[in-house]
Amino acid sequence: MSMPRSRRASASRNTAAGLLAMAALALLPAVALAKKSDRQQPMNVEHADSFDGTYAPNSTVKLRGHVVITQGTMKIVGDLATVHFDADQNVDHVQVTGAPAHIQELDDSGNLMTGDASRLDYDNVNGVAVLTGNAVVKQQGRGEAHGDKLTYNTQTSEMTGSSGGNGFVHMTFLPKPRPGQPASPAPAQSAPAGGK
Numbered sequence: 001m002s003m004p005r006s007r008r009a010s011a012s013r014n015t016a017a018g019l020l021a022m023a024a025l026a027l028l029p030a031v032a033l034a035k036k037s038d039r040q041q042p043m044n045v046e047h048a049d050s051f052d053g054t055y056a057p058n059s060t061v062k063l064r065g066h067v068v069i070t071q072g073t074m075k076i077v078g079d080l081a082t083v084h085f086d087a088d089q090n091v092d093h094v095q096v097t098g099a100p101a102h103i104q105e106l107d108d109s110g111n112l113m114t115g116d117a118s119r120l121d122y123d124n125v126n127g128v129a130v131l132t133g134n135a136v137v138k139q140q141g142r143g144e145a146h147g148d149k150l151t152y153n154t155q156t157s158e159m160t161g162s163s164g165g166n167g168f169v170h171m172t173f174l175p176k177p178r179p180g181q182p183a184s185p186a187p188a189q190s191a192p193a194g195g196k
Helices: 013-030 036-040
Strands: 044-047 050-053 060-071 074-085 091-106 112-123 128-139 143-153 159-162 170-173
Touching: 060 091, 074 112, 091 128, 112 143
Parallel strands: none
Antiparallel strands: 044 060, 050 060, 060 074, 074 091, 091 112, 112 128, 128 143, 143 159, 143 170
């Protein structure tokens, strides 16, 4: 007996990717939010080999070599960082490149979010990280997402992703443990590099 071809088998890659992205958006807002107090903390350059620029309204400072920037529980690591100041000399956004550039932050429940990519653009005003180039975002106890470009809102935990060319967005969603059952094992993570 022959069976008709399934709809799923005939769906295009774009439709499958679109459905996957919608599923991710439907599930991710339920995750815990970034630590609310982080945005009220000073942003510190913990380490850099050199810097140049001017701390003035609407200016930039470039940091080079083994850059580590912290703000509360948030930590950004990279090889080159450009810090942009607004008209009031507050940090507006930070652009970081590295092999990879890295961001991490705890939420109010103590769960760790990490992100790695070739380039990281962090909007300090709105708490939005855009990771581009082999991007990976992992949420402790929740799962992970991979793509060419991932946008992660640290305030709402909303995430969007896309892949260029013939690549795919890949996601893993971890089930919540039920009472009396052990937690699911976390996805395998590589050892942190560069002081992460």
